[in-house]
Amino acid sequence: MSLRILKNGVLDAIQDAGRYGYQHLGVNPGGAMDPVAMRIANALVGNDPATAVIEMHFPAAEIEFEEPVLIALAGADFSASINGEPVPILHPVLVSKGAILRFGKKQTGARIYLSVQGGFIADEWLDSYATNSKVKAGGFKGRALLKRDQLLCKNKRVPIISHPNNGYKILPWRAKITDLYVEKIIRFIPGNEFAFLKDLSKQQLTTTYFSITQESDRMGYRLAGNDLFMTAKKEMISTATSRGTIQLLPSGQLIILMADHQTTGGYPRVGHVISADIPSLAQLPAGEKICFEQVAINTAENILLEQEKTLQQIQNACSFRLSHY
Amino acid sequence: MAPVPYHIYPCGDHAITIELGVEIAVSINQKVIALFHYLTKNPLEGVKDIIPAYTTLTLVYDTSLLKKKYPEISVYERMSLRLQQIVEQVTTEVASASVTVKIPVCYDLSLAPDIASLAEIHQLTTAEIIQLHTGKTYRVYMIGFLPGFAYMGPVDKKIITPRRSEPRKWVPAGSIGIAGEQTGIYPFDSPGGWQLIGRTPVRIFDPGKREPCFLQPGNQVEFYSIPIAEFAKLQNT
Numbered sequence: 001m002s003l004r005i006l007k008n009g010v011l012d013a014i015q016d017a018g019r020y021g022y023q024h025l026g027v028n029p030g031g032a033m034d035p036v037a038m039r040i041a042n043a044l045v046g047n048d049p050a051t052a053v054i055e056m057h058f059p060a061a062e063i064e065f066e067e068p069v070l071i072a073l074a075g076a077d078f079s080a081s082i083n084g085e086p087v088p089i090l091h092p093v094l095v096s097k098g099a100i101l102r103f104g105k106k107q108t109g110a111r112i113y114l115s116v117q118g119g120f121i122a123d124e125w126l127d128s129y130a131t132n133s134k135v136k137a138g139g140f141k142g143r144a145l146l147k148r149d150q151l152l153c154k155n156k157r158v159p160i161i162s163h164p165n166n167g168y169k170i171l172p173w174r175a176k177i178t179d180l181y182v183e184k185i186i187r188f189i190p191g192n193e194f195a196f197l198k199d200l201s202k203q204q205l206t207t208t209y210f211s212i213t214q215e216s217d218r219m220g221y222r223l224a225g226n227d228l229f230m231t232a233k234k235e236m237i238s239t240a241t242s243r244g245t246i247q248l249l250p251s252g253q254l255i256i257l258m259a260d261h262q263t264t265g266g267y268p269r270v271g272h273v274i275s276a277d278i279p280s281l282a283q284l285p286a287g288e289k290i291c292f293e294q295v296a297i298n299t300a301e302n303i304l305l306e307q308e309k310t311l312q313q314i315q316n317a318c319s320f321r322l323s324h325y
Numbered sequence: 326m327a328p329v330p331y332h333i334y335p336c337g338d339h340a341i342t343i344e345l346g347v348e349i350a351v352s353i354n355q356k357v358i359a360l361f362h363y364l365t366k367n368p369l370e371g372v373k374d375i376i377p378a379y380t381t382l383t384l385v386y387d388t389s390l391l392k393k394k395y396p397e398i399s400v401y402e403r404m405s406l407r408l409q410q411i412v413e414q415v416t417t418e419v420a421s422a423s424v425t426v427k428i429p430v431c432y433d434l435s436l437a438p439d440i441a442s443l444a445e446i447h448q449l450t451t452a453e454i455i456q457l458h459t460g461k462t463y464r465v466y467m468i469g470f471l472p473g474f475a476y477m478g479p480v481d482k483k484i485i486t487p488r489r490s491e492p493r494k495w496v497p498a499g500s501i502g503i504a505g506e507q508t509g510i511y512p513f514d515s516p517g518g519w520q521l522i523g524r525t526p527v528r529i530f531d532p533g534k535r536e537p538c539f540l541q542p543g544n545q546v547e548f549y550s551i552p553i554a555e556f557a558k559l560q561n562t
Contacts, residue, residue: 020373023385024361025538026468026512029374125532134513135472137532192334192342237349238469238476240376240383242337264378264469272337275388298399300338301392308389 001069001155003116006100007062008146011218014120014139015259017050019128023263029243030130030138033111033218033259036279037075039311040175041115043318044072044092049311051119052129054145056112060103061145063114065095069155070117074175076109076283082168092171092322099167109283118154134260173321175314180307181280184288187295187303188246191269193234197248201228205270209289210254216286218260223290227252230268238266244273244281246292256281274300276307331412333405339388341404343412346380349478349506353380354466358543363415369407371400377542378467379476384408425462425545428510428525430501431556432458436524443486443503443520455550457481458501458522463508465544473512473530475540480508492518499524499560501548523548526559 502519
């Protein structure tokens with residue numbers, strides 16, 4: 001089984017759950033920006049949660065399937081169509097040989113994930129298939145997908161269901177994801193330098209809006225809002241950062257570190273976005289406004305556990321439906 | 326080892342940091358690296374990454390996995406308690422075990438765009454700068470910024486130089502720089518603000534190798550000067 005890129009999109013690349021165990025060498029974890037959408041896309045086709053998928057941005061690639069395969073889309077909604085007819089996200093879809101997947105208009109979200117049953121055959125680098133474009137390793141030749149690239153899939157069983165003439169069949173169940181995302185209110189726990197923020201800045205952090213600027217990418221989201229100030233200029237010694245760390249830049253503006261963040265940094269850390277809200281943040285495009293809500297670390301852990309349970313239920317339900325179809 | 330004063334804090338809801346000091350000092354970093362080696366050999370359940378820095382060690386962990394397994398207690402609290410127990414047990418007998426790595430550097434003006442201005446600032450000749458830079462053994466305090474970028478130091482007081490006021494948009498891989506009392510090697514072509522005084526032909530980060538990184542945190546590093554002809558020869562091998 002294979003698929004071919006007919007037209008490349010913007011930074012469409014193979015990602016998985018990330019590359020852990022090498023941050024002491026400066027190698028960042030990378031992986032899917034929206035790990036929840038990656039897991040949903042995998043669950044819908046019966047894959048293990050961390051199987052490699054294609055992460056796409058808008059405008060996304062045009063893709064031809066060269067053999068029949070079960071696929072799913074999750075995350076953003078870019079008005080997907082197969083052979084010119086609209087197909088929904090969050091459903092498993094059987095596609096025939098020669099079916100062409102295209103995307104039309106950006107409806108919601110910023111990143112869409114394509115899974116294929118069995119997963120892609122990709123380059124493994126340091127225990128992960130995630131594309132690291134800095135090092136040029138992992139995924140597909142360590143780079144974003146380009147026109148004419150052919151990706152092989154590990155698909156073992158060819159779908160046996162007969163297809164309608166239009167080249168695809170939408171399976172009649174849908175992953176319910178409403179409890180997995182929040183809208184615009186992003187929760188955080190205070191960072192080690194939070195205490196050094198001026199009182200007014202602390203107040204503004206949680207009561208005013210911050211816009212996601214155009215200078216936002218897989219490394220980090222630069223925000224625009226009120227200038228925030230520290231009570232004293234604190235000389236920082238470089239130390240580790242993590243996904244979701246909210247740094248205060250010397251300009252007074254904030255940056256939230258995302259999947260391709262540097263492993264260490266020297267800016268004050270005013271907070272850390274909770275893990276459960278990273279997927280929601282990853283789906284907010286430039287121009288959107290967010291506000292921050294402070295929570296305790298214990299709360300953050302409990303929210304993540306709830307999210308994990310919901311994902312597990314979806315995974316179980318999908319594999320049950322697939323095995324009985 | 327005498328009890329170490331330390332401070333433990335969350336670095337997000339999936340990472341915890343222990344700070345063993347508040348200044349850049351070999352003695353503090355030795356404790357960090359000792360703890361790093363201990364935790365690498367005796368891994369804690371659910372820990373995915375261990376990141377040493379100048380004065381801190383950060384553990385990145387799988388919050389969902391640990392919370393599912395031990396729902397009755399905060400994962401952070403549990404990690405914090407484990408770290409406290411460990412830091413009070415671990416001894417720092419690492420200095421003797423640390424590895425010394427020798428790195429060839431070509432300080433030729435064509436590969437060292439800032440060496441002349443450094444000489445001027447510090448009232449030294451370029452030969453003296455080379456002598457001072459090659460005359461010391463440096464410690465790899467930490468690796469960060471880019472894959473394989475080693476933060477080393479301290480350089481001789483006579484050549485301590487702040488970063489360039491305008492960072493360069495492009496610094497070639499292998500460039501040796503100085504920033505404050507630190508010295509480092511760019512593993513990749515990248516933007517950068519360090520003062521460039523030479524270049525090494527050694528591939529500092531090679532993704533094709535199982536051990537891709539030429540240097541490890543805690544290594545000792547010595548630079549030695551090579552002529553440009555040898556640089557060209559080594560770069561092609």
